[in-house]
Amino acid sequence: MTEATRRERLRAETERDIRRTARALLVERGADAVTLRAIARAVGITAPALYRYYDSREDLLARLCDDICGDLDRALSAELDAQASDDVPAQVFAVGRRFRKWALAHPSEFALVFASTDGRVKEEGDQFGKIFLQLAAGLVAAHPFPKPVPEDVPESLEADLRAFQHVMIETVRERGVEIDEDVLHLGAIYHILQSWVRLYGHVALEVFGRFPFVVSNPEAMFDRMLGQMLGELSLTHRPDRP
Amino acid sequence: MTEATRRERLRAETERDIRRTARALLVERGADAVTLRAIARAVGITAPALYRYYDSREDLLARLCDDICGDLDRALSAELDAQASDDVPAQVFAVGRRFRKWALAHPSEFALVFASTDGRVKEEGDQFGKIFLQLAAGLVAAHPFPKPVPEDVPESLEADLRAFQHVMIETVRERGVEIDEDVLHLGAIYHILQSWVRLYGHVALEVFGRFPFVVSNPEAMFDRMLGQMLGELSLTHRPDRP
DNA sequence: GAACTCGGTAAACACCGTTCACTGAGGCCG
DNA sequence: CGGCCTCAGTGAACGGTGTTTACCGAGTTC
Numbered sequence: 001m002t003e004a005t006r007r008e009r010l011r012a013e014t015e016r017d018i019r020r021t022a023r024a025l026l027v028e029r030g031a032d033a034v035t036l037r038a039i040a041r042a043v044g045i046t047a048p049a050l051y052r053y054y055d056s057r058e059d060l061l062a063r064l065c066d067d068i069c070g071d072l073d074r075a076l077s078a079e080l081d082a083q084a085s086d087d088v089p090a091q092v093f094a095v096g097r098r099f100r101k102w103a104l105a106h107p108s109e110f111a112l113v114f115a116s117t118d119g120r121v122k123e124e125g126d127q128f129g130k131i132f133l134q135l136a137a138g139l140v141a142a143h144p145f146p147k148p149v150p151e152d153v154p155e156s157l158e159a160d161l162r163a164f165q166h167v168m169i170e171t172v173r174e175r176g177v178e179i180d181e182d183v184l185h186l187g188a189i190y191h192i193l194q195s196w197v198r199l200y201g202h203v204a205l206e207v208f209g210r211f212p213f214v215v216s217n218p219e220a221m222f223d224r225m226l227g228q229m230l231g232e233l234s235l236t237h238r239p240d241r242p
Numbered sequence: 243m244t245e246a247t248r249r250e251r252l253r254a255e256t257e258r259d260i261r262r263t264a265r266a267l268l269v270e271r272g273a274d275a276v277t278l279r280a281i282a283r284a285v286g287i288t289a290p291a292l293y294r295y296y297d298s299r300e301d302l303l304a305r306l307c308d309d310i311c312g313d314l315d316r317a318l319s320a321e322l323d324a325q326a327s328d329d330v331p332a333q334v335f336a337v338g339r340r341f342r343k344w345a346l347a348h349p350s351e352f353a354l355v356f357a358s359t360d361g362r363v364k365e366e367g368d369q370f371g372k373i374f375l376q377l378a379a380g381l382v383a384a385h386p387f388p389k390p391v392p393e394d395v396p397e398s399l400e401a402d403l404r405a406f407q408h409v410m411i412e413t414v415r416e417r418g419v420e421i422d423e424d425v426l427h428l429g430a431i432y433h434i435l436q437s438w439v440r441l442y443g444h445v446a447l448e449v450f451g452r453f454p455f456v457v458s459n460p461e462a463m464f465d466r467m468l469g470q471m472l473g474e475l476s477l478t479h480r481p482d483r484p
Numbered sequence: 485g486a487a488c489t490c491g492g493t494a495a496a497c498a499c500c501g502t503t504c505a506c507t508g509a510g511g512c513c514g
Numbered sequence: 515c516g517g518c519c520t521c522a523g524t525g526a527a528c529g530g531t532g533t534t535t536a537c538c539g540a541g542t543t544c
Contacts (some may be wrong), residue, residue: 030359035417036501048502049523057501108357110441115450117349119274133454156462193439194467196454200441205492208357212375212438213406213540220398225436249541253491278532290533291492299532 015053017043022064026108034061061112062120067108069121072102079227080135088139089230094227095135096199103203110207136192137168141179148228153186161186164193188233195229257295264353267351283471303354304362310351314344322377330381334367338441338468343459345445351407352449357443378434379410383421397429403428406435430471432476437471451452 004012021042025034031108036057040047054060056145079098083091103110115123165184202225205211207217215221246254263284267276278299282289296302321340325333345352355363395403407426414421444467447453448460457463 005511007521012512014522035499037499045522046524047500048504048525051502052522111357111359114452115353115446117353117450119451119453152468154462156459157466160456160458160463167455191464193454197443197467198436198440198449199443200447200452201439201441204357204446205439205442208359210356210359210363210442213409214402214436216402217398220396221435223364224399225397225439247488247542252541255492277530279530287491288492288493289531290535294491302537 014043014045017054018050018060019064022060025066026064026112027097031112034064036060038234043232058118059133065113065120067114071211072099075102076132076135081137083140091142092141092230093223093226097197097222100206100222102202103207107207110203114203115208132196133168133171136195137172137179137184138175138177140184140188140192141172141177153190157190158186161189161193164225165189168192191233192230198225198229256285260292260295260302260347261306261309264302265309268306268354269348272328273354276306278302280315300360307355307362314341314355316368318374319343320376320406322380327384332386333381333384334472335465335468339464341374341441342445342448342464345449349449352445355444357450374412374438375410378437379414379421379426380419380424382430382434383414383419395432399432400428403431403435407431410434433471433475440467440471 018039022034025038025042027037034057036047037049039060040050050060054063078097079094081090083094103114109129132205165181165186168189169179169181169184202218202222206215206222261280263281267280267284274300278292280300282292282383292302296305318337321336325336332398345356346450351371383400407423407428408429411421411426431435438478444460448457453460
């Protein structure tokens with residue numbers, strides 16, 4: 001079964017140990033506590049040995065980011081799959097709430113991945129692509145926008161949005177879903193982008209405690225924001241009204 | 243003229259030196275470079291001497307945050323004062339753009355004040371109150387919302403919003419402007435809050451490079467967002483249309 | 485002028501990331 | 515099997531960090 005040599009197995013095992021330990025330190029005691037010596041101590045080796053696995057502490061943190069992104073991706077995807085495939089509002093609420101809950105429960109990890117100045121994450125927005133991009137596209141694919149967003153996008157944004165449109169269509173296609181440009185139109189792309197701005201904005205403000213006043217019930221505010229975002233998409237399935 | 247003793251003058255001067263040096267290190271070489279020894283070296287004293295001025299490095303950073311908030315407050319206020327007092331859209335654009343430009347030009351300071359997990363800023367959202375709160379309230383005071391926002395706020399948010407309403411009214415009053423509850427109604431409060439979410443969200447995403455794809459013209463996107471926020475307030479002064 | 489305050493110092497402690505020469509077990513090949 | 519090579523892991527060291535301690539000496543007060 002195991003093709004790997006003894007050495008390779010041991011190495012893989014140690015690497016898992018290192019990542020798990022580093023992750024635990026990050027979660028339990030903050031980013032400053034993720035120390036090479038502390039990790040080594042917990043794993044049962046010495047600090048210089050870690051350099052057989054990572055180029056530097058910064059490199060280790062970068063890989064930790066990848067792990068975190070992967071986990072978050074899986075958690076959100078699982079949440080999405082748990083919803084009825086035709087109930088888009090339920091999907092949006094489920095994924096949005098889960099993201100918020102995760103961020104609040106793991107502030108250090110959130111800060112590391114979503115609010116670090118040093119470009120720890122490989123490429124611009126790459127990690128995010130894996131997480132939300134396909135979810136958003138999948139949502140639209142599963143339930144196309146019933147009407148085009150009235151206002152059209154300004155010329156200065158069109159090129160960017162069109163590029164993003166192709167990325168999203170391609171991403172969704174890799175998951176086996178075909179979606180047309182007319183369905184995932186530029187207005188929809190822009191709205192998805194703005195939704196991310198609001199989602200991220202609320203969560204980050206809450207995690208960092210930077211709301212301008214004490215919000216005693218942030219969950220209600222968050223839910224209302226999600227509902228508003230859905231409403232602007234005319235996705236709320238309100239039956240015809242006068 | 244100077245009532246202070248020689249010692250007091252020297253102490254105040256040294257303290258200014260320390261803060262200025264720390265600030266320079268933060269701006270030019272990042273938060274990690276703000277080292278007690280580096281500060282001391284530049285000021286011309288030794289590291290332990292800094293403990294005569296601050297309890298710890300963390301304490302020093304907290305006071306640095308205060309300085310930054312104060313400077314930002316002054317910069318934004320100046321920007322506001324430079325606008326025609328009756329042109330609310332111009333004021334919003336000016337202040338919003340200035341905040342974004344500042345954040346992009348001073349990422350370390352932005353991260354320290356607006357995206358640090360440790361509660362470096364004194365009380366929840368206190369610093370922010372000084373900066374944006376009064377500006378937002380001032381904007382509304384200078385040009386009341388022409389129509390009440392149609393949707394009313396949910397019950398679960400009403401208490402929080404009402405508290406915030408009073409804080410804003412009080413804050414503006416201290417600046418000599420009287421504003422009524424009917425003008426700064428709960429719908430307006432909620433919209434201000436949501437505007438902050440979007441403003442902060444966009445700026446933070448841009449500073450941290452966490453947009454889901456490369457935005458080649460973020461300024462245009464930002465301006466559009468501001469315009470949209472204004473439009474939702476019916477503040478764009480569009481003359482009557484068919 | 486004595487007593488006191490207090491900013492500044494040097495030395496030390498425990499920690500940090502990182503480098504380096506070295507060891508010794510694992511794996512490969514004749 | 516023996517010899518060689520690879521490489522995870524080591525201990526010592528370097529220069530850096532925040533922080534504590536005992537001490538000095540100028541500034542201030544009485």
